[in-house]
Amino acid sequence: xxxxxxxxxxxxxxxxxxxxxxxxxxxxxxxxxxxxxxxxxxxxxxxxxxxxxxxxxxxxxxxxxxxxxxxxx
Amino acid sequence: xxxxxxxxxxxxxxxxxxxxxxxxxxxxxxxxxxxxxxxxxxxxxxxxxxxxxxxxxxxxxxxxxxxxxxxxxxxxxxxxxxxxxxxxxxxxxxxxxxxxxxxxxxxxxxxxxxxxxxxxxxxxxxxxxxxxxxxxxxxxxxxxxx
Numbered sequence: 001x002x003x004x005x006x007x008x009x010x011x012x013x014x015x016x017x018x019x020x021x022x023x024x025x026x027x028x029x030x031x032x033x034x035x036x037x038x039x040x041x042x043x044x045x046x047x048x049x050x051x052x053x054x055x056x057x058x059x060x061x062x063x064x065x066x067x068x069x070x071x072x073x
Numbered sequence: 074x075x076x077x078x079x080x081x082x083x084x085x086x087x088x089x090x091x092x093x094x095x096x097x098x099x100x101x102x103x104x105x106x107x108x109x110x111x112x113x114x115x116x117x118x119x120x121x122x123x124x125x126x127x128x129x130x131x132x133x134x135x136x137x138x139x140x141x142x143x144x145x146x147x148x149x150x151x152x153x154x155x156x157x158x159x160x161x162x163x164x165x166x167x168x169x170x171x172x173x174x175x176x177x178x179x180x181x182x183x184x185x186x187x188x189x190x191x192x193x194x195x196x197x198x199x200x201x202x203x204x205x206x207x208x209x210x211x212x213x214x215x216x217x218x219x
Contacts, residue, residue, distance in 0.1 A: 018108075
């Protein structure tokens, strides 16, 4: 089991969503994907994608403008 | 992997009729968003849209409004650069990497005298006509004409 970090700080639509999906495709079941970003809508939309993919959000954290979403593959 | 509940994934089929830069952005952003959210996606490039599959032409479309002989496009490009918007080349690369399908209209190729070797064949999954679009669209959950 690995933790894979996807740094999308400064990126805008649709890059954070796309990079999250690409990382999830490459990850093995059980891996954790940690997405870090600043694009406000992506913070809401990545969990929608995770739900549509039947995967699990472990945590959503926010520090200032930076959010971190942890996903269980 | 992308299954929504049981059975086949949901599907989006987009016709890209326009070759305008802003509309090519719309098609690829929506396509990439749908792929990212677990859907199967096909973009059917036809007429002016097909021109954008020619080698080196993806970024070459005019703005649909306020093009102003290229000045408007240049200004919008500057703003996009500032906002760190991905290039169309990158969006296409991501689209293909996530399994998106590119369909090329063969009637447009005939009308406009476009040969396969003029096109980015490495992006194109199939050369087809309206029957393929209908077959794709009839079991799609989303279909758009851009």
